[in-house]
Amino acid sequence: MAATTFWVLNSLNKSYIARISYPIQFVYDQRQLVPVKPLPEEVMISVTGKGWKLLRKSLMFKVKPAELSIRGLPYVKQMPGYALRPAIANALDGLELNYVATDTLYFDFDRIGTRKVPLGVDTTKLKMSPGFTYGGNLAITPDSITFTGPLQIINLFPSPYPLAVPDSPYSAPFKGNMLLMHDFTDLVKANVRKAKVQFQVIPLEKQELVVQPVLKNFPPKYRLRYVNGPVKVKYGYHPRNRGKLQLDQFQVTLDYARYNATDSTIVPALTQKPEGARQVTIAPGKVKISLTAL
Numbered sequence: 001m002a003a004t005t006f007w008v009l010n011s012l013n014k015s016y017i018a019r020i021s022y023p024i025q026f027v028y029d030q031r032q033l034v035p036v037k038p039l040p041e042e043v044m045i046s047v048t049g050k051g052w053k054l055l056r057k058s059l060m061f062k063v064k065p066a067e068l069s070i071r072g073l074p075y076v077k078q079m080p081g082y083a084l085r086p087a088i089a090n091a092l093d094g095l096e097l098n099y100v101a102t103d104t105l106y107f108d109f110d111r112i113g114t115r116k117v118p119l120g121v122d123t124t125k126l127k128m129s130p131g132f133t134y135g136g137n138l139a140i141t142p143d144s145i146t147f148t149g150p151l152q153i154i155n156l157f158p159s160p161y162p163l164a165v166p167d168s169p170y171s172a173p174f175k176g177n178m179l180l181m182h183d184f185t186d187l188v189k190a191n192v193r194k195a196k197v198q199f200q201v202i203p204l205e206k207q208e209l210v211v212q213p214v215l216k217n218f219p220p221k222y223r224l225r226y227v228n229g230p231v232k233v234k235y236g237y238h239p240r241n242r243g244k245l246q247l248d249q250f251q252v253t254l255d256y257a258r259y260n261a262t263d264s265t266i267v268p269a270l271t272q273k274p275e276g277a278r279q280v281t282i283a284p285g286k287v288k289i290s291l292t293a294l
Contacts (some may be wrong), residue, residue, distance in 0.1 A: 075142070
């Protein structure tokens with residue numbers, strides 16, 4: 001044991017050349033700049049030194065990181081390894097730097113800024129209960145939000161910035177809170193997290209219309225009869241569209257390729273509708289037909 005201890009101590013007092021990873025630390029104005037990607041934390045270097053010094057560095061015992069002050073941020077995005085030599089050499093304690101093995105150091109900084117944008121609600125994503133529609137009079141309090149973070153990120157945010165729309169359907173005027181949702185929460189801060197929203201929900205006006213279906217893929221030289229006709233479309237519309245819908249644009253198709261021989265029915269398909277028609281349904285849901293040869 002004594003011989004082994006002597007050999008180890010003697011070996012640690014000899015000089016060696018070794019490649020080790022060495023910690024680095026970026027020095028920058030954190031009030032003006034922010035890294036938008038994780039910063040590298042170490043580089044590979046070749047050093048010469050006593051064995052016990054190399055052991056301490058390898059085990060990271062009380063190792064002082066090399067401080068990197070980089071000019072030209074945020075426009076500079078990388079630095080060759082040899083340019084790191086002065087900072088690393090100054091940080092080494094009792095070791096001689098041979099060279100920096102890391103070829104290139106990559107980093108990405110951006111300036112910290114603020115951006116104020118109006119808040120909004122995508123009304124097309126509001127889910128309405130059957131027979132109801134969005135009635136307007138949208139009010140949002142506060143009506144805007146201020147983001148603070150990397151300019152290259154916050155400048156990509158849409159304006160107006162949409163609030164998160166709840167999944168529940170509406171059948172009455174809404175007045176409540178909607179949450180703000182945004183990515184990059186670690187890098188971007190917002191001055192509000194929710195807003196008070198209110199809007200009207202009104203009943204749809206309803207009508208029905210008899211339509212002559214368009215026939216598709218039917219065999220020739222057969223006479224078609226609707227057993228449970230006629231075919232109707234039932235639809236709703238916003239009161240402001242009363243008398244404005246072009247009813248001749250409703251189109252229902254019967255495709256013989258969908259014919260069910262067990263009950264002689266075809267499920268009709270709505271293939272066209274006028275702009276402004278809401279919650280359109282077809283009755284009957286299955287059209288029973290009879291074909292007789294000519």
